[in-house]
Amino acid sequence: MCIDCGCNSHPGSAHQHDQHGHHHDGGTSRTIRIEEDLLAKNNRLAASNRARFRAVKILALNLVSSPGSGKTSLLERTLSDLAGRITFAVLEGDLQTTNDADRIAATGVPVKQLNTGAGCHLDAHMVGHGVEAFDLEATDILMIENVGNLVCPAAFDLGEDHKIVVLSVTEGEDKPLKYPQMFQAADLVLINKIDLLPYLQFNLEQCKEFTRQVNPLVEIIELSCHSGEGLATWYDWLSREFIRKRA
Amino acid sequence: MHELSLTQNIVELAVQYANRNNAVAIRSITVEIGALSGVVADAVAFAFDVCSKGTMAEGARLDIRRIAGVGRCLRCLRESQLEALTHVCPLCGSLALETMQGQEMKFTEMEVD
Numbered sequence: 001m002c003i004d005c006g007c008n009s010h011p012g013s014a015h016q017h018d019q020h021g022h023h024h025d026g027g028t029s030r031t032i033r034i035e036e037d038l039l040a041k042n043n044r045l046a047a048s049n050r051a052r053f054r055a056v057k058i059l060a061l062n063l064v065s066s067p068g069s070g071k072t073s074l075l076e077r078t079l080s081d082l083a084g085r086i087t088f089a090v091l092e093g094d095l096q097t098t099n100d101a102d103r104i105a106a107t108g109v110p111v112k113q114l115n116t117g118a119g120c121h122l123d124a125h126m127v128g129h130g131v132e133a134f135d136l137e138a139t140d141i142l143m144i145e146n147v148g149n150l151v152c153p154a155a156f157d158l159g160e161d162h163k164i165v166v167l168s169v170t171e172g173e174d175k176p177l178k179y180p181q182m183f184q185a186a187d188l189v190l191i192n193k194i195d196l197l198p199y200l201q202f203n204l205e206q207c208k209e210f211t212r213q214v215n216p217l218v219e220i221i222e223l224s225c226h227s228g229e230g231l232a233t234w235y236d237w238l239s240r241e242f243i244r245k246r247a
Numbered sequence: 248m249h250e251l252s253l254t255q256n257i258v259e260l261a262v263q264y265a266n267r268n269n270a271v272a273i274r275s276i277t278v279e280i281g282a283l284s285g286v287v288a289d290a291v292a293f294a295f296d297v298c299s300k301g302t303m304a305e306g307a308r309l310d311i312r313r314i315a316g317v318g319r320c321l322r323c324l325r326e327s328q329l330e331a332l333t334h335v336c337p338l339c340g341s342l343a344l345e346t347m348q349g350q351e352m353k354f355t356e357m358e359v360d
Contacts, residue, residue: 031358032268036260038253038278038352121249152249154285155352180332181285213335216342 007125042156045124049131049159053142059238059245060142062160064182066175067148069168070192070225072100075143077225079107082235086242089134091144093122100145110134121152124159140242150179161245162187169193169200173207180214188219190234195224250290253352254298257291260354261304270359275308277356283316283332283349307357316349 037043053060063071072092079088090111092100101113112133114126127144134142144160146153154163165186167175170193176183183189189211197204208220221237223230261276280286288311299305316329320336321343327336329349336344 029274029358029360031356032264032270033356034260034264034354036354038256038260038354041256041259119252121252123252151285155249155253177331181283184332212342213333216334 046157065166154181195227254294272360281349281351
């Protein structure tokens with residue numbers, strides 16, 4: 001039995017709470033005031049995840065993007081380049097397959113695949129159970145690769161320290177205006193695949209301008225995990241946030 | 248389609264509160280959904296029939312109150328109606344617009360027997 005969520009089961013399975021019928025007297029209708037956020041349960045579980053991560057001083061990052069932005073490739077490169085300096089664990093969210101987890105496992109980093117089935121996002125419940133696979137005491141940074149989707153994951157707090165949006169230059173510079181909830185929820189935007197810029201119509205400055213229109217304070221790093229350009233800035237960001245969490 | 252998860256939460260909360268208040272039937276459920284919340288009200292209404300089936304909330308009327316988006320500019324200090332999430336003040340063009348209203352997704356009340 002899970003203490004946090006009261007479930008008897010594994011992530012993704014159906015819950016049956018409070019579904020027993022009651023039979024009482026009465027028949028007059030009455031109004032009950034409630035005022036509860038629809039995400040209250042997820043937010044409570046996220047707060048519990050956050051407390052667990054804080055207790056062991058893990059930096060938890062939630063990577064979100066549309067499908068095919070290069071999240072997994074960026075992770076592979078990051079894990080390999082920082083091996084021996086920072087200890088990672090990775091949660092991989094996808095509807096189906098263990099393809100991404102297999103790619104991460106090849107780098108030697110502990111990884112757990114979370115398959116959501118038809119679900120469009122990871123939630124705090126899945127992450128809370130997912131990290132049971134790791135030795136959290138021995139982990140510095142937890143990378144959570146969310147389901148490729150720029151809409152739904154914006155609403156679901158997982159207990160992370162930062163949401164990071166990965167946007168690739170093959171997608172079009174107006175993505176931040178089309179999916180403002182996601183870009184507003186992010187603390188960092190990584191503009192990926194910049195090695196392809198000479199072959200595209202992508203207007204990088206316009207993209208940054210659009211990003212700031214929905215999130216004036218967000219940090220933006222341009223990089224390519226293919227050419228390696230910009231990676232040093234990304235690694236500096238990771239080190240800075242990791243040290244801040246340890247302090 | 249995270250409207251499905253949200254609607255499951257609506258049904259779960261409704262049944263919880265109904266039981267806690269010794270209700271025998273749920274007549275109606277009222278939720279507030281902000282225009283800037285990213286939630287499609289029609290999708291919630293559609294999912295409600297499916298999610299409530301076999302629970303005490305089955306057959307209850309779902310009232311969805313749409314809350315308009317309102318922003319307030321920290322530079323020109325004026326309020327404006329917002330159709331989309333942005334920090335650009337439509338009145339003076341500054342990047343200092345604060346969202347005052349419109350991001351809600353709340354279960355506000357229900358009518359029970």
